[in-house]
Amino acid sequence: MKISFPHMGYSYIALKWLVNHLGHECIVPPEPSKKTLDLGVRYSPEFACIPFKILTGTYLEVAEKGAEIILTSGGMGPCRAGYYWVMHQYLLDEIGKKVKVIAFEPPLCNLRDFWQKLHRLRVSGGLSVKAFIQVLKITWEKIKAIDDIEMKSYHIRPYEEKRGETTRALWKALEFVDEANREDEVDEARQEGLNVLQGVRRDESRDPLKMGIIGEIYVVLEPSANHYLQIMLGEMGVYSDRSIYLSSYTRKNTIVNLEGDIFQVARPYLNEAPIGGHGVNSIGETILYARHGFDGVVQLAPFACIPEIVAKSIIPAVSRDFDIPVLTLFIDEQTGKAGVQTRLEAFVDLMEKRRELKRQRERWAI
Amino acid sequence: MKKAYLGVDVGSVSTNLVVIDENKQVVAAEYLRTSGQPIATVQKGLYSIGQEVATHFEIAGVGTTGSARYLSSIIIGADIVKNEITAHAIAASSMVGEVNTIIEIGGQDSKIIILRDGVVTDFAMNTVCAAGTGSFLDQQASRLSIPIEDFGNLALKAKNPVRIAGRCAVFAESDMIHKQQLGYNNEDIIAGLCEALVRNYMNNVGKGKEILAPVLFQGGVAANQGLVEAFNKYLEIEVIVPPWYDVMGAIGAALLARRAVEKKKKSSFKGFNIQEINFKTRSFECQGCSNACEVVQFFENDDLIARWGDRCGKWELQAV
């Protein structure tokens, strides 16, 4: 069968490997482009959020390339994303595309359904249970390696001597992961990739500002949806750390996973959790970034995103109490790169001035 | 010859050029419509402001700002490129040192900047729509067939400003037509439009911001006395319209240039007479990898002077 899936950052590298090694043919989703968005806007409800529209566009593009099945995630609400696959199936049917959307609902909600869908994938590809588990395991290792590499690139880029070197090193490193086929190979590729990034010529005398990136998962994870915000920041000399990675919940080494229950952190401000998506997380993460000495936070969210609007209404109080500036960027199909850049530049100026004053005060205090 | 600094603000609607002297005083200013041709407009503006100042002043530094700040910096040879929010803040605090709030309304965007002790502490720009921007009034003016320049005075004559509902221009227009059909006079309608713009601005851009006096009101539409009145009424603070309200971004850029050349020593300014130069852009699709970036090349006559659009930095020109 010809199988595709949503494009989300660099995860396609791992998912492509997964589909191919399950014995199916992978239709790799193209990186979302202007054309993807145009298609999506044309066929999606007007007030659907931008991730929905990008996915509509992506699904139409992969359908054009012959995809018969689209694998995606479900959800138990109350964020709209959990209902996407149903709406996408309706839309694809209406347009007349013969594509089936198969959604994996959270296994905690319906374990049986989850296993059944996996089982069908396995049997149709002709894999033994043992081989199947091995394939899933390697895929997961790949996702983790990709995340490690991407994370590292955001930490290296603000120091790069020549623009683009980190980006090229990142691509090289991702290629290593792409080519790996065994567990030990993935581990090796990961190490090699990190080394390549470590090898980028850097000016260590720089003192980059530190910025936390929070918000809705899709626009945070998919660089083309946020106008390559983290790369833009890196090239402006800003160190950025983002709150979400696909492999996030197994991590212990990121700021956001250091302090246990994020809902507990947010509780003084929002006495209810979850409220869908990453709404509560956004509030808690702003607090965590402030506590860890970050200079500022950018909240990225689709225009009209329900949970992030709730967060946005509460964040000013957090920002005041913890003395950390927060810039909210709501993204829709009309958002241009220039607008994002202007706001970021001004925000970076603001953070710089604040840091200067803060350090001055500290010096006086001594 | 005395030293002076040039600031250039190239936005989507207007292009402003300003020359300031060592005492931060404006000695010349140009205000042009960009009309979708930033390069030609900058060339033209540069030439005419050069006519005015070139005999008395030597340009010691140049700064650019506005949405076409990068492109114009290449054309002119700028010493510093800065976003318009920072530029506006710099200009405002040089005029009114203790300024706490800046309301800036341009043709297609509007912003609010909050300063404390001369430092920007918060800012916001309009989000997706044109509510609370100058184009809102422009559209209604053409609908009423009244020149936008007359709006301010007419608004001041209003006795009972009409309430015009509507966040965006389209809705406001239908409500305005409705009010016309009910027989309201133009003065009251225009004053109502000014109040609607202020309301939209405050609900969109100014929401949740701590607005403290002194408040500077700048940008092209600050000429409109009706709007000034509407702000005074809404904020219950007398807003200040600075003398060079319509070129504040350019002044900020010039001030930044002054600071930049202190470190840099020599300006990169190419001179006023660049209108003969043929600037052009050509692009190609890079075949280096599957990303297929569209690389834009920028030529000065036949010399390649800049390249952008590549993600990997491979086509970056070495700094001269």
Next chain:
Amino acid sequence: MQVSKIGIPRTLAYFIYFPLWKTFFEELGHEVVLSAATSKAILDRGVKEAVNDACIPIKLYHGHAAALAGKADYIFCPRLVSVRSHGDFGTETFCPKFLGLPDMLRLAMDDLPEIIDVRVDLKKGKDELWQVFLEIGSKLGNSGEEIKRAFTKAKKVQREYQRLLYQEKLPPEALELIEQKIPVPKKDKSGGSYDLQVAVVGYPYVLYDAYINAGLLAILEKEKVKVYTQDMISDREMNRQAKTLPKSMFWYFSNRAVYGALHFMQRPEIEGVIHLTAFACGPDSMVDRLLEIESRRRGNRPYLSIAVDEHTGEAGVRTRLEAFVDMLRYRRNRK
């Protein structure tokens, strides 16, 4: 016990649960202060206070809450999480904005009375509702005995209200009947003077708020149209409709609108379905497209979607409704 003035915003769940709340508070000996019906002033205030990106209903709620400042000791803004276990995972809730509403309200305005934001999450079991009311009553200083009595009475009045709705009364009229304590009449068989039956589905706080929907129900009445809404349908029928979809949505009021519409689509005497949606409502972007597609698939029932926002004019709504009604009558005459 001190007599307290309980402020209730006349919006959101008011249209569904007011008899329950009012009876409860009054039986406890407190005074209920209701905000005035939505007006330009209330809407403007809401637009001013609420976060800019919020939908109209949330802005309206801010306006109604603000209108109660200085007039009440408390604002009753229960945190509505869920009222039943429903949906594919039993996790149906209210919209995320409802979940965060008390916090949003507190941070938006400083001068509000204390907010009673008791958490209402009934999916855990039948006893939960009692716990909710026990918490409210205790907070107000009433004894367990008093609370029990008031709760029983309140539930009884709410059942009467529910029965009126099932008898195809619209909530504004039903609320009035309950208020005047008129004994519930037997089902009205006279039929009235309508010649067209249309279903209107949407959120109660949009559907029954005559200001925000520009008098939609009155316009239909004048057009001699009998109106049905989802609130006239039994839960059992709703659940039956739920099974006809690939997956339930996550939001209580959205599900009710969807199931209601699907139910009316299979009743031949109901000639058209109108979906009233709130501008910038997240869930409605899904609801609306789903209903549009299903109305075509389920017997090609004429379907009209009307969006309302802060500047909906009566003229716009009237034009659309008249055209829709004309079309329905024309269709029938052609058959």
